[in-house]
Amino acid sequence: MEMPVGLSEVFSVLLADLLNLGIILFLILLLPFGLGLIISKYTIKFIPLPANIWYFFISSLIMWLVLISTVEFLYQTEVIAGNRTSLGTFLHVMAGGIAGSVFYNLRYRMFV
Numbered sequence: 001m002e003m004p005v006g007l008s009e010v011f012s013v014l015l016a017d018l019l020n021l022g023i024i025l026f027l028i029l030l031l032p033f034g035l036g037l038i039i040s041k042y043t044i045k046f047i048p049l050p051a052n053i054w055y056f057f058i059s060s061l062i063m064w065l066v067l068i069s070t071v072e073f074l075y076q077t078e079v080i081a082g083n084r085t086s087l088g089t090f091l092h093v094m095a096g097g098i099a100g101s102v103f104y105n106l107r108y109r110m111f112v
Contacts, residue, residue: 036062052101059100064093
């Protein structure tokens with residue numbers, strides 16, 4: 001079945017996800033990312049990589065684990081709609097990595 005998906009459908013699904021699952025998604029992502037960024041702060045001393053790359057790697061890994069664990073823990077339910085395709089999963093993982101790198105750059109500028 002071929003059904004064209006336009007930009008308006010994409011935005012309506014995103015808006016529905018944010019309005020209906022906003023707090024739940026926020027908590028699902030906040031707890032693992034908080035732990036991941038704390039762990040990366042203390043493990044960066046032992047890894048011979050630039051700090052922003054290490055934060056990118058850790059955040060990408062955390063995002064991938066969150067996407068997989070939400071499906072497994074919630075009885076095979078896709079809470080995050082973009083996780084239904086491999087491209088969507090890849091883009092979510094890259095967005096998580098970019099968020100970790102941006103977090104490091106903002107933290108570095110604010111506190112150092």
